[in-house]
Amino acid sequence: MSTFDALWLCANPRLKRFDWSLCQQLKRCTNVKFWSYHQTADEPCSIQTALALLHQDIQRQSKPIHLLGHGLSGTLGLLYARYHPQAVKSLTLLSVGANPSVGWHAHYYKMRELLPCSREAILLQMVTMLFGAMNTNRAMKLASLLATILDTELAPHSLAHRNELAPGGVASPLLVCHGEHDAVVDPQAHAQWQTWLKAGDRLWSCPQGRHFFHYDHPRRTSQIILEFWQQVSSMPRLSSTHEQLMMTLLCKEMKNSALLPGD
Template sequence: MKNSNILWIDLQPSLYCLFKRTTQSLGQNFKVKRWSFEHDLDESCDVDTVHGLLRQTIDNTSRPVHLIGHGISGTIAYLYAQKYPNNISSVSALSVDTHSTNQWTSHYQSMRSQLPCSRFHILNHLSKLLVNGNSEEVRSVMTRLLARCLDNDFVHGSIVKREKIENINKANVPILVINGGKDFVVDEQSCDRWRHYLKPGDCYQKISNGRHFFPFTEWSKTSNIIESFIKMVPDKSLDLAPDYYKNLSISKANS
């Protein structure tokens, strides 16, 4: 499967260390490239800008790519495939809801505006909810990573010119959705919401003990699910008919 190209979409580079083991595991069987995006702190940026830059990369690839993204990166990757399905073999969306604005950062912004707490205390509290790990060291590192992400990365609502992100709709490419069973950001009803948009051949998987950043702690399960899905997706460069994968059913499984 080394001929299959994976493009890991990374709009929040400050958090990439949480996904590194998953990408390294996938790299054993696939060609994995990281598409990282950073913008100037004084620069106004919206989804269309990101899509335009991403399209320049994808249009210049020699083979169709499998897009993978977590959170806001997964949302943007899905919306890209929804608009521009050419040269996209599949999309794997991790910790993604059909309501595009439902991100961990939106929960932070809501708590920050309503609670009489400092930024540090809110982020420290969120760090306990977003990732498995009871040690004080893990919480301390996560708190710093979340703060760095808010200060430097692509965050909906963090810039002066606030743009609305459209919600998920059906996409004409194979779709894999993986969500955590203990994710307070993407709630348990997300599976029901996703079923309105998943086609025959698409797949919804739930990692029962996973929280929002489950690829950090459940990297082996995560990579195995993605690998199994990609292996079932027809090679788009061979122009196989979509009916090839219609025997697959939309599933909800505890891993």
């Protein structure tokens, strides 16, 4: 079985087109594997199922790996790193706020509740929020893409229910990136990560970037990630006992604010 240094997570396969350029940049310097979660039509949305399948792949590796993902995929990585800190050399989150429950899915359903608009009109507003202004034809295509993702792929929320995921960090070294002009993970949501950062963790804002900043600025984003991975490689690895102690403390803090997934 092939080994790899880093694993890019993709919880919504139809969005992988926005990840590809950054993945290609990273592959020039290290061995990156692309992991995608495909949900069948009859399968219920379950983050726990995705985590279990992810663990099947990662546990076969002989050494800890760098884990990274954008949006919901990053949230999946965050939860995995909390459950299995010994398997994660570092975690890189792109467009994930300190409250991981609040992604673009949550914004969409909140708008559905508050605005007297059709689903199509709200999706077009979401497109502008996520990608910025564009011509009508492209906006319609992206709105259709978002609708398909909401209907067929892993989504943490619905009109009837919102899943709450505990805010907080991880024991592994952490890099959190966002777009300077992201309307979903705004500067305040990004800055709230300061509460959870450890020594060596890092926050980075991509100038002029929106929610999919890594698609528009893959080269600069890859430079930041590779610099972080180089920094992590020079750091001493925490002992398993130390990792467990850190995770115990993190879990206590998270349980005071929200339930951990699966509780």
